[in-house]
Amino acid sequence: MPHDHSDDHPHALLPPEPALRVKAIETLLVEKGLVDPGAIDAIVDAYANKIGPQNGAKVVAKAWTDPAYRKWLLDDATAAIADLGFSGLQGEHMVAVENTDQLHNIVVCTLCSCYPWPTLGVPPVWYKSSEYRARVVRDPRGVLAEFDVALADDVEVRVWDSTAEIRYLVVPQRPADTDDMDADALAKLVTRDSMIGTGFALLPGDA
Amino acid sequence: MDGVHDLGGVEGFGRLPIEDSEPAFHDDWEAKVMAMRLLMAAWRKWNIDAGRHSVETLPPADYLTLTYYEKWLASLVFLSERAGLITRDEIANGAPAPGSVKSSPPIDGPGFLALMAKGRPSERAPTAAAKFALGDQVRTARHMHAGHTRLPRYLRGCVGEIVLLHGTHVLPDVSSRLTGDEGAEPLYGVRFSAREVWGNDADPKLSITADLWESYLAAA
Numbered sequence: 484m485p486h487d488h489s490d491d492h493p494h495a496l497l498p499p500e501p502a503l504r505v506k507a508i509e510t511l512l513v514e515k516g517l518v519d520p521g522a523i524d525a526i527v528d529a530y531a532n533k534i535g536p537q538n539g540a541k542v543v544a545k546a547w548t549d550p551a552y553r554k555w556l557l558d559d560a561t562a563a564i565a566d567l568g569f570s571g572l573q574g575e576h577m578v579a580v581e582n583t584d585q586l587h588n589i590v591v592c593t594l595c596s597c598y599p600w601p602t603l604g605v606p607p608v609w610y611k612s613s614e615y616r617a618r619v620v621r622d623p624r625g626v627l628a629e630f631d632v633a634l635a636d637d638v639e640v641r642v643w644d645s646t647a648e649i650r651y652l653v654v655p656q657r658p659a660d661t662d663d664m665d666a667d668a669l670a671k672l673v674t675r676d677s678m679i680g681t682g683f684a685l686l687p688g689d690a
Numbered sequence: 691m692d693g694v695h696d697l698g699g700v701e702g703f704g705r706l707p708i709e710d711s712e713p714a715f716h717d718d719w720e721a722k723v724m725a726m727r728l729l730m731a732a733w734r735k736w737n738i739d740a741g742r743h744s745v746e747t748l749p750p751a752d753y754l755t756l757t758y759y760e761k762w763l764a765s766l767v768f769l770s771e772r773a774g775l776i777t778r779d780e781i782a783n784g785a786p787a788p789g790s791v792k793s794s795p796p797i798d799g800p801g802f803l804a805l806m807a808k809g810r811p812s813e814r815a816p817t818a819a820a821k822f823a824l825g826d827q828v829r830t831a832r833h834m835h836a837g838h839t840r841l842p843r844y845l846r847g848c849v850g851e852i853v854l855l856h857g858t859h860v861l862p863d864v865s866s867r868l869t870g871d872e873g874a875e876p877l878y879g880v881r882f883s884a885r886e887v888w889g890n891d892a893d894p895k896l897s898i899t900a901d902l903w904e905s906y907l908a909a910a
Contacts, residue, residue, distance in 0.1 A: 493771045494764035496782040501760055505719040507784040516792035517775055518729045525799030526725035531714045575809040593698030593842050595742050605714050609706040611758045617700040620898050629706050640896045646840045647877055647901035648812035
């Protein structure tokens, strides 16, 4: 790429305070006819209010309660997740990985912050942080301890580094004593972190 | 490129910034940056790979200290200026240059939501048979080029096993150059033991799986 000398990066031309920078660039882009303000509002509304881990939770709860769906999800997550209506940008190619008593999966993107937007929404700050990206491929158990998650020594840990356009969704283990719960109730136990692999699903009393 | 963005395994970082009940956005401006970057990308003057590379080429100190959405803003300004959609004078003045032509109608909300629902798949029709099969042992390249690549530094020169066949996907190393060529080739999930990557003291129950393109790999 032709811009390795980045000492005169054009963002230095903007005001130093982020909110003012953004206002300045928004005004320019709108006045140039490059951005429709209504489209900004539509995207903000979608990611702030509509698209989030509640989507992925429905996928997991269905997999917990419907063996045929679980198999479909593990065989062809893209199609199985699209069937529930959660597809599109940054979820074009999905793979679901299932936790068991003997196996724990954790997802990261060490090179940037790739994350399955249609199922989990926009990523939390810690997922995008240098700390997580640097440490989780080397010391996942140390990282998990910061989430108060401890795995037995004999549990295999698989870290998935999202280096391409494949997005990973962890299917956490279904908590004990939930046999009488339906998919809607179970979905409330499925946290964002449990679908990244930095948490477990909640116990019924904790939801 | 051997950039500061390539963080896997870098030591010295401390505790994670975990926040309870974190909102999707911490401030309105963050959400606007995300929206504007998506909307400007809809002009198709760049692609996701060139977009990622623009963040990677921020000065290293900026990369480590700017927040995520500050980096996206810097990237948005850089990409828009390089594509000729805005000029340096316009950025500095915060207003269109006198007499500049207004762009054709930008994509509207419903238009973008439709695009968002469709996504931008990176899979392409295969042009050649995949060289590797499930269970094959492969060694990753030792040296990469100075441009954008998705072979992380910590996985270079390592032997792993093919565990997933993803089909043929756009190669970021080529597509990020914006020549119109996508360089699509077979993409594989490759699993490495932590001992292969980090040495014999590493956790024997730990592995790392990354999605790597065929040209990053050789039979081992």
